[in-house]
Amino acid sequence: MGYSNVTIAMDDTKVISTSQSVSQITGCFNAMCEEKSAQTIWSPSIDAEVWLDDPLSLQPWMETQEIVDLGPIGIQARFGWYVSTALVTTLYSVDGLIVDHWRVLQNSQMTAYLTISTNEIEVLTTESAATAMFKGQRYCDRPECTNGVYYPPWCTQNNSQCVILLADYPESNFDKLTDQIQSLGLMVGVAWIGPNLKSTVQQRQEKNQPTLFFGWTPDDLTSSGAFSRVAFPSCQENAAVPDVDGATGGCDFPWQNVNKVAWRPLVVGAPYIYDLLKDVTFASSKMDGIMYSYYFSRLNMAEFACEWVQRNSGTWEPWIPSGSAGIKRTILLGGLFETLIDPTSPNSGIEPGARMAIDAVNADLNILPNYKLTLASMETGCSPETSLLSYFKFYEDRGQSLAGNFPFHSGFVWYFCVSAVSKTGFHGNEMQSRGIPPLLLQVL
Incomplete structure (x- = not known):
């Protein structure tokens, strides 16, 4: 749309708190915005994926006039524990064991199936030179972690009775995961492995090595069908879990709405981006399909995104604001012509003439400058x-499938056909019964 120096910043550290997400955009340490971080002042920011703790969680931040809520992106998201579906299916069919349930993790029977060597954990939990200021730093350097891994009191580093849950960054999920483990008495330790999570899970999957990991949906890993979500107790926050002595937490992660949030000066400084983001939406089923395709594409994210844009212009073109740097909305014109292929007909030049007229309109920047005309020709005799x-x-096969992508549909009808068309009742009850709008006749 004509904007330069635009950078897409990928943030792998999924934050559970709405306040954390919005704080990164505004630079404010809290919703009162009494003080800002010097690092983020004058840094325009857009977060297209802010997970809302509740429907009103953005309200205190909106009152600061620092951000603008661009509305929901159309999906709901959820964190969770995931385990290899192949293992779930096998153990249930052979032993009747329900692997995708938290209670199976209260004893040590799963250690025989969910094994990760000590050497592998040592490598995965250590930041590489490419991702750390100092090579050798652990992703989890909290006091509660031993060599990058959290072990509950009933597990030790050398205790083979506990399985390991792989997770990305402790900044986003340490408290919740450790609370679940302690509250439910799970025989589980947690290894935070940063950006290695996806590649590690994929590689183990390819080697038929079952894995227990912490993830979220929608995501390419969890949308692939290769992993099953582990069921946890459904209960209110801080409520006791049924049948678990002394439990005060351990509840499952709730579904969360996802909104687009931007730095307020964007509204004035980059109005086309603002208008674009307001219109961007994805249905949950659509997003799951995209994630599924990405998982099996074996393309990197940039390559897949480019391919998706090239193949799905019908999805994103309606988002582009009219008048934005040469981007034009399309008007689809249906052309009803006596003939398209008979060169002996005295009227064979009507359809080519219509195309020439459309080309002339499209070429003249003073006529419909924000639109592009496209002709769909049909032979009627x-x-x-x-x-x-x-x-x-034309309307049912093309109009409905493109309904949201074109502002309106108009028909070209050759002048000798006008009387014939009127005899068929183009403006009559049959069209209304089909839910089809009256045809706009343009006599040539």
């Missing part, structure tokens, strides 16, 4: 029945 059926087919 000037038959009333064929004319009507052609229009129905």
